Amino acid sequence: MWEKATGVSKMLLKLICFVLCTLIAPNLTGLLGEDAPLPAPQNISILSTNMRHFLMWSPVTVQGETVRYSVEFQGEYEREYANESWIPICECSLITATVCNITEDISATVAYNLRVRAVNGAQRSEWGTLKGFFIRNTTSLTPPLMKVMADGYHLLVELENMGPAFQFCILYWEKGQESRMQQKMVKDVSSTIHLATMEAAAEYCVKAQTYVETINRSSSFSQTQCVRAPGNRSMWLITVLMSSAGFAVAALTLPFLAWKTRKIFQYSCCPIAVLPDTLKVPEPPTQLILCGREEAEQCDLMVHVMPPEEVLRLWIQETL
Template identity: 70%
Template structure:
């Protein structure tokens, strides 16, 4: 059982915590006025009650130290989602987020009302985003320290990169197979266009190559020997008269 007391006033039960079985109670809404308070608590078991345990001296909300919010960062496809515990209408949450590796371009978002899940931003494919948050209470102009940084990566980007790599490999293989054929075909086209093959008529064609004719002439020349015939003087005279 929890109770509160204004300075110079009487003890007032805290509705959210009287009675309660929890060992922690949020009394933020019950001490919202900018005045001094004192709190006390006791345990009960049936008809048995313990003595009151009372805070030492009065305190005000201006003396409150805020703790960082409970933050959970999620990735849904390429969307960054955050979950924050709702602390009541007096609390605001300041979110800082950035793309990992681009810490100089930090973006900010202030949440005054917290639902179960809040959409923060849309991530770029293959990128990783980091988020941290702090609590702020405008009434006392106080802010907590930032929560630990949490980073998430867009889901499904690995398969996208894998598909891109497979398609690139297939395209390279096709190019490697077709490029030699295309090169040979293009060279033939250029050769026909620039230096076409001329067809000679049959009358200009040689029946045998000149080299073969020369060789045959040499062979016949080698087969002829020089012969000297000695004729009798009578036969020579007769041939001369004829």
């Protein structure tokens, strides 16, 4: 009887084990898998070229699932004055790509720390942190793309527009006269840049480098490009001499022509009228004028008023 009971018990145990293995174990494995944390992103690095910064990392793989990532940064201010807080990068929140453009957030020349974590539904990985700090003045600067042209006797250059933070140092010289090399600093490269007026048939060379004032760094120089001016050198010299002579003659004759023209207009428009001698009235002598005045005064003194009786008496006397 005991042996039969023992056999039945073994059968029941085997049945229970079968049920557990075939029905409950898969569900238990699924539950344990959901609770298991995601691995943190690995191989975190930064690619920084020409003041554009990108954070990159290796993907976290979950079979049949799309893993997303979030990125945060911590600057000098956050470490020292904001309780070591972290700031999320909005453009890199829950993204599927394994690269994040952090250029706009790295706005000062200080040490930055960066971190990234993986997200899959309700699962969150630990933060994967960049080894060491990133400072933007370690960015790699490259020379600008450049095109050198000869428009007649004008030496022109076109430069790649690399953004408002960039300036360009341009060196140019006549080939074979490197000791007389000239330099020009430019910032606005939206249009073609005029460098110099070339001599006929002479060959000129140009090279350029980028410069970023905010980090006080320059790139290496670009490959030298050379162009040749058209025409014959002797004819060019003759043209220059004739132009100089014409300018000198014009500088000397123009003042004389201006003075002569002014005189002609003066006598044509406002002539000076001269009276003949016969029409001129001589001025009276001062002595005569004075004499006339004295006689008039004497006449004024001799005039006196006579009464009517005296006038009648004098008339009768003259009549008789």
